Amino acid sequence: MKINLTINKKRYSHDVEPRLLLVHYLRETVGLTGTHTGCETSLCGACTVELDGKAVKSCTMFAVQADGANVTTIEGIASDGKLHRVQEAFWNEHGLQCGFCTPGMIMASKQIIDRNGTPSEAEIRHGLEGNLCRCTGYQHIVNAVKAAAAAGR
Amino acid sequence: MATTITKTETLVGKRIRRREDPRLITGTATYVEDIQLPGMHYAAIVRSPHGAAKIRSIDTKAAAAAPGVAAVFTGKDTEKVGPVPCGASLPDLRVPHHYILAIDRVYFVGHPVAVVVATDRYLARDAADLIEIDYEVLQAVADPEKALAPGAPAVHPEWPDNTAFNYHQEGGDIDKAFAEADVVVKQRITSQRLVPNAMETRGVVAEWRGADRQLNLYTSTQIPHLVRTLVAGMLGLEENRMRVIAPEVGGGFGSKLNVYAEEALMGFVSMKIGKPVKWIESRRENFLTTIHGRGHVDYYEVAAKKDGTILGIKLKIIQDLGAYHQLLTPAIPTLSVLMMPGIYRARNIRADIVGVFTNCVPTDAYRGAGRPEATHGIERMVDILADEIGMDPVEIRRKNFVTNEEFPYPTATGLIYDSGNYAAPLDKAIGIVDYAKVRQEQAEARKQGRLLGVGLSTYGEICAMGPSPATPAGGWESATVKIEPSGKVTVMTGSCHHGQGEETTFAQIAADELGVDIDDILVVRGDTAIVQYGIGTFGSRGTAIGGTALYFALQDLKAKVKVFGAMLLESDDVSFSGGQVICNKTGKTKALAEVAGASYRAMKLPPNTEPGLLATHFWEPPNFTFPFGAHIVLTEVHKDTGNITIRRYIAVDDCGNIINPLIVDGQVHGGVAQGLGQALWEQAVYDDNGQLITGEYMDYTMPRAHMMPWIENDHTITPTNVNPLGVKGVGEAGTIGCSPAVVNSVVDALSHLGVRHIDMPLTPEKIWKLANAGGNN
Ligand code: FES
Ligand code: FES
Numbered sequence: 001m002k003i004n005l006t007i008n009k010k011r012y013s014h015d016v017e018p019r020l021l022l023v024h025y026l027r028e029t030v031g032l033t034g035t036h037t038g039c040e041t042s043l044c045g046a047c048t049v050e051l052d053g054k055a056v057k058s059c060t061m062f063a064v065q066a067d068g069a070n071v072t073t074i075e076g077i078a079s080d081g082k083l084h085r086v087q088e089a090f091w092n093e094h095g096l097q098c099g100f101c102t103p104g105m106i107m108a109s110k111q112i113i114d115r116n117g118t119p120s121e122a123e124i125r126h127g128l129e130g131n132l133c134r135c136t137g138y139q140h141i142v143n144a145v146k147a148a149a150a151a152g153r
Numbered sequence: 154m155a156t157t158i159t160k161t162e163t164l165v166g167k168r169i170r171r172r173e174d175p176r177l178i179t180g181t182a183t184y185v186e187d188i189q190l191p192g193m194h195y196a197a198i199v200r201s202p203h204g205a206a207k208i209r210s211i212d213t214k215a216a217a218a219a220p221g222v223a224a225v226f227t228g229k230d231t232e233k234v235g236p237v238p239c240g241a242s243l244p245d246l247r248v249p250h251h252y253i254l255a256i257d258r259v260y261f262v263g264h265p266v267a268v269v270v271a272t273d274r275y276l277a278r279d280a281a282d283l284i285e286i287d288y289e290v291l292q293a294v295a296d297p298e299k300a301l302a303p304g305a306p307a308v309h310p311e312w313p314d315n316t317a318f319n320y321h322q323e324g325g326d327i328d329k330a331f332a333e334a335d336v337v338v339k340q341r342i343t344s345q346r347l348v349p350n351a352m353e354t355r356g357v358v359a360e361w362r363g364a365d366r367q368l369n370l371y372t373s374t375q376i377p378h379l380v381r382t383l384v385a386g387m388l389g390l391e392e393n394r395m396r397v398i399a400p401e402v403g404g405g406f407g408s409k410l411n412v413y414a415e416e417a418l419m420g421f422v423s424m425k426i427g428k429p430v431k432w433i434e435s436r437r438e439n440f441l442t443t444i445h446g447r448g449h450v451d452y453y454e455v456a457a458k459k460d461g462t463i464l465g466i467k468l469k470i471i472q473d474l475g476a477y478h479q480l481l482t483p484a485i486p487t488l489s490v491l492m493m494p495g496i497y498r499a500r501n502i503r504a505d506i507v508g509v510f511t512n513c514v515p516t517d518a519y520r521g522a523g524r525p526e527a528t529h530g531i532e533r534m535v536d537i538l539a540d541e542i543g544m545d546p547v548e549i550r551r552k553n554f555v556t557n558e559e560f561p562y563p564t565a566t567g568l569i570y571d572s573g574n575y576a577a578p579l580d581k582a583i584g585i586v587d588y589a590k591v592r593q594e595q596a597e598a599r600k601q602g603r604l605l606g607v608g609l610s611t612y613g614e615i616c617a618m619g620p621s622p623a624t625p626a627g628g629w630e631s632a633t634v635k636i637e638p639s640g641k642v643t644v645m646t647g648s649c650h651h652g653q654g655e656e657t658t659f660a661q662i663a664a665d666e667l668g669v670d671i672d673d674i675l676v677v678r679g680d681t682a683i684v685q686y687g688i689g690t691f692g693s694r695g696t697a698i699g700g701t702a703l704y705f706a707l708q709d710l711k712a713k714v715k716v717f718g719a720m721l722l723e724s725d726d727v728s729f730s731g732g733q734v735i736c737n738k739t740g741k742t743k744a745l746a747e748v749a750g751a752s753y754r755a756m757k758l759p760p761n762t763e764p765g766l767l768a769t770h771f772w773e774p775p776n777f778t779f780p781f782g783a784h785i786v787l788t789e790v791h792k793d794t795g796n797i798t799i800r801r802y803i804a805v806d807d808c809g810n811i812i813n814p815l816i817v818d819g820q821v822h823g824g825v826a827q828g829l830g831q832a833l834w835e836q837a838v839y840d841d842n843g844q845l846i847t848g849e850y851m852d853y854t855m856p857r858a859h860m861m862p863w864i865e866n867d868h869t870i871t872p873t874n875v876n877p878l879g880v881k882g883v884g885e886a887g888t889i890g891c892s893p894a895v896v897n898s899v900v901d902a903l904s905h906l907g908v909r910h911i912d913m914p915l916t917p918e919k920i921w922k923l924a925n926a927g928g929n930n
Contacts, residue, residue, distance in 0.1 A: 019275065033187035034180015036403075038352045039436040043850035046352060074180035087178040091170050094815045097823060098652030099177030100353040100403030106178060121863075128858035132850070134352050134404050135652050137822030137887075138858040 003067040007032070008076025016063045023047045025063035026073060034074040034103045038132065045131030048104035049073045055111035057130070074103035077110065086110045086148040095144035097135035105131050105141060113149045121146070164661040164671060168815040172671070173656040182401040185356035185373050190429040193358070194223055196422060197277035198415070198432065199267040199284050200441065201259035204293030204512040204843015205306065208257050208266065212285040216269055219283055221276035224426050227267045228254040234421055235387035237414050237477065240625035241484035246318045249309050249510075251477045253387070253414040253421070259288070260308060260476035261512050262843055263441030265414055270422055270430055293512035293843035297473040298450060300509050308476055308510035317474055317508040318483055322490050324565030325501030330465030334456035338537050343912045344449040344526040346473065346837035347830070348853060349519045353403020354434035355443055359419035363427055368395045372416050375405045375649055376689035379626055380412055381681045387417040388424070395420075399679035402651030406827070407518035408443050409651070410691040411480045440848040445837050446519020448473035449486070449526045455534045456501075461542060461549040465501035468493050468530065472508045475515035481522075482515050483508050484625060488523030488615065491566045495531035496575050496613035496781055497553035502565045512843035518691065520827050521885040524614045525892060529913075532610040532893030536900065537909060546897065547588065550611050551576060568615070570779045571881075577869040578783040578805035579611050585803050585865060586785050599905065604790040604924060605800075608898025609783060612890040616808075616882030617778040617875065618692025629773040630694065631687045632703035634663065634710050636766035638753040640746025642667060642674045647687015648699030649679050653884065654816040655695050659703055661812055662878070666707040668732035669745060685769055693780075693882030696812060701876040702772035709768035717752045717766075718743050720759045778873045778881035782806035784825075784894040790902045795921025797833065797899055799862035804890060807869045809881035814868075817883050821866050824887020830856045831888075832895035834914050854914075 004013045007030060014029055021040070026032045026049065035058060038046035042060040049058045050072040077084040086109050089095065096102040105128070112119055112127035119127065124145045125138070133141065176182040213225040237251040255266045267284050271277035292306040299305055300315040307313040331337060351373075358371040368390060374380050374397070381397040388395075402409065415432055423430045434443070450471040456464045472486040490504040521528075539549040554575040555562045562570040588607075595605040621628040631647035644663055648655055656676040664671040677683060690699070711729055718734025719727045726737040733742040748766075751757075755764040787800040804821055811817050834854035838847045847853040872879030892913060899915050900908055908923050 017275070024274075027187075028189075032180070033183075036184070036353070037186070038354070039850055041436065041850065044352065044436075074178075078179060083178070090178050091174045094171065094819050096174065096177055097654070097819060098351070098353065098402065098404040099174075099182055100184065100351075102177050103180045122859075125859040125861070132352060132855055132857065134350055134406070134827075134855070135823045136819060137824075137826035137856075137864065138861050139822045139864055140819055141858065 001064050003064055005066050005069050005071060007071045008073060018062060018064050020063045021059055022061040022063045022066050023058040026058060032073050032075050036100055036103060038101065045108060046101055046104040048107040048131065050107060055108055074106060084110065085151040086113065089144040089148035089151065093140050093144040093147055095136065095141040101131060101133040105133060109145045109148065112145060113152060117149055117153060119145065119149055163665045165665050165812050167813065169657065169813060170815065171654050171657045172660060173654065184353055184401045184403055185358055185371050186433050188358045188371055188400065190358065190360055193429040193431055194270050194272055194426065195274040195277045196419065196430050196432040197269045197281040198265050199269065199281050201255065201262060201264040201266055203259060203288055203290050204262055204295060205291040206259050206288040207291065208255060208259065209287040209289055211267060213267065215283040216280040219280035221271040221273055222269060222280045223272065224270045225267060226254070226422065228252055228256040231418065231421055232256060234417055238383050238412055238480065239478035239482065240480045241478065241482065243318045243320055243483050246483055247312055249477055253418050261514050262845060263438065263514060268418060268422060270426060295511050295513050295839035295841060295843045297471050297509040297511055300511050301507065308512055315510045317510055320487060320506040322504045322566065323502065324567065327465050327467060327501045327503040330501035331456045334464050335459040336541055337454055337456050338534065338541050339454045340534060340537055340910050342451045342453060342530050342533055342910065344447040344451065344529055345913055346448040346516065347446045347519060347835050348440055348837050349406045349408035349443065349446055350855060351404030351406055351408055354436060354439040355409065355413065355415065356433040357416055357419040358429060358431045359423035360429040361423040361427060366394050368420055368424065369398065370395065370416065370420055371398045371400055373402050373409055374399045375409045375651060375691050377649055377679055377681055378647065378686050379689060380416060383412045384417050384420060388420050396682040399649050405651050406520045407446065407522055407691060410518050410689065411444060436850070437848065440853065441845055442514055444479050444515050444517035446516060447526060448516040451526065451530050453530055453534050455538055457538055459542060461544050461552045463497055463499045463553050466493055466499050468504045470506040472506055473511050473513065473516055474508050475511055475513045477515050479515040479517045481625060482517045485516065485518060485523045489527040491568055492524045492527035492615060493531060494564055494566060495528060496555055496573065496611060498555050500565050513839050520824065520888045524885065525889045528610065528612045528614070528889045529893045532612065533896060533910065536897045540904060540909060546609060547583065550579065569776060571776055571873045571875050572871050573779065573781055574869065574871045575611060575781055578781065578807050581867060581869055582783040582785045582803050582805040585867065586787065586801060591787060604792060604902040606788040606790065606898040606902025608788070608894050608896070608901050609785045610890050610894040610897065611783045613779055613781040614885060614889050615777045616693035616780050617697035617774055618694050619777045620774055627688055629688065629771050630698040630702045631685050631769065631771045632699065632706045633685050633767065633769040634703065634706045636710065636745065636749045638750050640749045642669060644674060644676045644703060645684045646676060646678045646699050646703060647684060648695045649687070649689045650695055651690065653690060653695050654813065655699065658696055658812040658816060659700060662700055662703055663707060666711065667745065668730055693884040696880050697778055697876055697882045698772060698774055700878055700880060702770050704877055705772055706768045706770035709770060710766060713766055713768065714745065714748055716759045716762055717748045720757065721748060721751055774875060776875045778809065778875050780806065780808045780881040780883065780886055782886060782890050784890040786894045786898040788898040788902055790899060790920055790924055792924045795917030795924060797915060797920060802862045802864045804864055804866040804887065805869060806866065806883065806886045806890070807871050808883035808886060809872045810870060810879035811868065812880065818866055820883045821887040822864055824885060825864050825891045826856045826861055828888040828891025829861070829895060832892040832913050832915060836914050
């Protein structure tokens with residue numbers, strides 16, 4: 001099936017199998033390997049991307065469902081060589097160790113502060129419920145989201 | 154948060170942000186799954202759905218004819234590949250032959266039976282479903298105590314008692330200790346099977362270059378050099394014809410401190426089809442086939458005086474091994490024995506381990522590997538003893554601590570504790586929490602029917618694994634430092650960090666020693682074609698051993714820099730600091746870049762000196778290191794729901810000197826999360842047929858952000874003299890200190906109801922029953 005979509009402000013058009021997962025499309029067809037897969041069952045959040053402004057788990061969607069959509073991945077949030085403030089905050093606050101969950105965490109965190117400029121610790125933790133990290137114990141991630149929110153004010 | 158640095162500062166001890174992060178936060182790092190090679194094929198593995206079965210026949214015809222399929226292999230094809238290795242040796246250890254694909258029998262759910270290789274991952278999966286396997290299902294046994302019972306099904310028919318080994322160790326005079334005791338407390342304590350669950354599953358890309366007789370193996374591992382040695386051996390390939398690359402590795406926690414069937418299998422496949430092949434483990438496969446951790450049933454007896462003095466400890470460990478030995482499987486419970494006295498002056502011990510085969514995936518090293526089990530045991534037993542004799546848990550600990558004057562302290566289990574100040578973190582933690590006040594609060598809350606608990610653990614651990622005679626595969630580590638002609642510095646470490654931040658901490662060490670800007674230093678690891686032989690990252694050894702190897706390589710290199718500098722300055726009295734060689738008489742200087750350039754240009758050479766600036770050091774540690782700490786946990790048990798709230802979590806850890814406090818804090822947080830996972834939520838549950846019924850994230854409860862308490866962490870610093878950096882290691886501390894503190898706290902909350910022990914995980918169901926049993930648990 002033919003799909004047309006925008007990814008990180010660039011237009012793409014591909015002929016894909018209907019069963020191709022969006023995450024595999026992004027990683028293998030388009031070559032954007034920053035989006036990871038940790039479970040392929042929508043339970044870990046490693047594959048989180050933004051689709052028409054909403055954070056979604058790209059392993060729960062088929063590529064054909066993203067036809068016509070506007071997708072942003074981890075590769076697309078820095079602009080003009082400048083890190084997005086969530087990226088910067090993850091770096092400053094040591095919000096990552098092995099880095100595998102990180103692209104998904106950053107996309108989910110971005111969504112939290114896009115929706116709420118002053119999230120409380122509980123709101124941050126609730127907002128990250130769908131994203132697993134086995135390394136950090138989440139505390140430095142919470143600090144990172146707080147710092148990113150503050151940087152946006 | 155990270156502090157900013159100025160050039161002239163020393164960096165060791167600074168809270169600086171990590172240098173590996175830019176690629177990780179921008180999605181540009183390369184994990185195994187991100188590797189694409191021309192002509193690459195994809196493998197799907199067909200696995201046993203049964204815990205135990207005979208294979209009557211396998212029909213691969215339809216799969217082989219399916220679209221895109223290049224090849225199908227079964228155990229008959231791979232029979233000649235060497236077995237998956239066990240590196241541990243114990244007297245009279247029974248070692249089953251661990252074929253990379255099952256031959257005529259399967260031993261656990263997930264056991265690999267066949268592999269399908271196709272041009273596309275979806276096609277490989279489609280074809281795998283077409284393989285017909287006729288099984289004769291046998292009775293499985295998944296519980297180690299049931300496996301030991303007479304008449305239990307035999308996991309391996311040749312060993313009907315399901316016993317892989319018996320191990321015995323004694324120190325002091327245990328019978329005398331028990332004869333002299335005023336009180337003996339006994340408890341059965343389990344440490345349930347856990348699934349390590351690195352967020353990146355395992356994955357392998359194998360690329361056979363036939364004309365070069367060269368196998369490149371990209372694998373998500375903590376030990377690339379050991380994988381090369383062992384997998385080359387399995388494949389019958391010369392070791393120097395194999396290159397192992399651990400690209401970015403997405404967490405390990407011990408689960409990638411191993412050699413797996415799939416690593417050899419992908420090498421085999423690529424050599425057969427002459428094309429690169431990729432296999433990425435699904436999460437379901439990860440649950441079923443990557444090693445599990447823990448799996449203990451422990452029987453403890455502690456003998457003591459009325460005043461709380463511990464005289465002796467008896468421990469019987471029933472270790473659930475699973476169906477096979479992976480790399481270190483049988484060795485793990487022997488670490489529990491070494492650690493069984495904790496940080497207490499217990500001079501008499503007796504330990505027995507029985508290693509039991511079950512129809513489950515093998516257990517092996519998972520964060521802490523044997524020490525969390527031991528620490529959980531002794532810390533629970535100390536609380537039980539305190540309860541028995543009516544003593545405060547803090548006081549009984551103080552009473553039994555090894556004292557500062559006793560170091561180096563030889564334990565009854567044969568270790569020598571390097572250094573310690575065991576009261577220091579306890580005092581600090583008590584100060585932070587205000588112990589007297591929380592005890593008072595607890596008493597008042599009880600009057601109102603609220604269940605508050607105060608629990609602690611004062612743990613010790615064995616880190617910096619370890620002196621070579623005490624390890625199966627060599628316990629040293631290596632480092633090479635090169636100063637390039639331009640003065641830029643490359644560090645090649647045999648450590649293989651995968652989240653621990655050594656690209657930063659090692660650069661901090663090198664920057665300070667050489668007096669150069671940290672941005673002039675590159676730290677390289679994880680490629681056997683680039684890095685000299687190394688051991689890898691596990692057992693909290695990265696900085697304590699790998700960092701020390703680096704330190705010594707830097708000393709050698711500095712000496713050579715001085716020799717060249719002296720020549721250039723025409724002086725025999727020079728020093729090296731701040732990245733410059735300085736003539737002590739004239740004050741004239743030569744910058745490192747100039748010295749380096751001259752050393753390679755070699756127009757003139759100092760006497761008996763080779764050109765170039767490179768030094769390699771293999772460092773053999775004289776001992777382990779022994780970090781320690783105190784964790785205090787305040788809980789509230791909710792009688793109506795059985796839920797537990799962590800009201801406060803205080804962790805005071807002493808890991809010796811600290812290179813980067815930001816990274817150390819991160820290690821503690823992550824460690825505590827895994828300890829809390831074990832204490833409250835996680836468990837790998839097999840049913841009687843050997844089916845893993847918690848084999849998905851739907852059923853296996855991983856700690857998530859909203860479940861974690863805020864961790865208040867602090868440190869005391871007691872350097873070690875085992876290495877010149879004074880560092881001990883911190884990777885496992887959080888996990889080891891956590892679970893007993895949590896369980897002690899919850900037992901404390903329920904102690905007035907007669908509760909004395911609860912096995913992990915502390916599920917709401919268990920807790921509700923105990924809280925509502927009216928004192929008759
Ligand atoms: S891979 Fe999509 S949620 Fe885990
Ligand atoms: S940083 Fe490793 S899983 Fe989150």
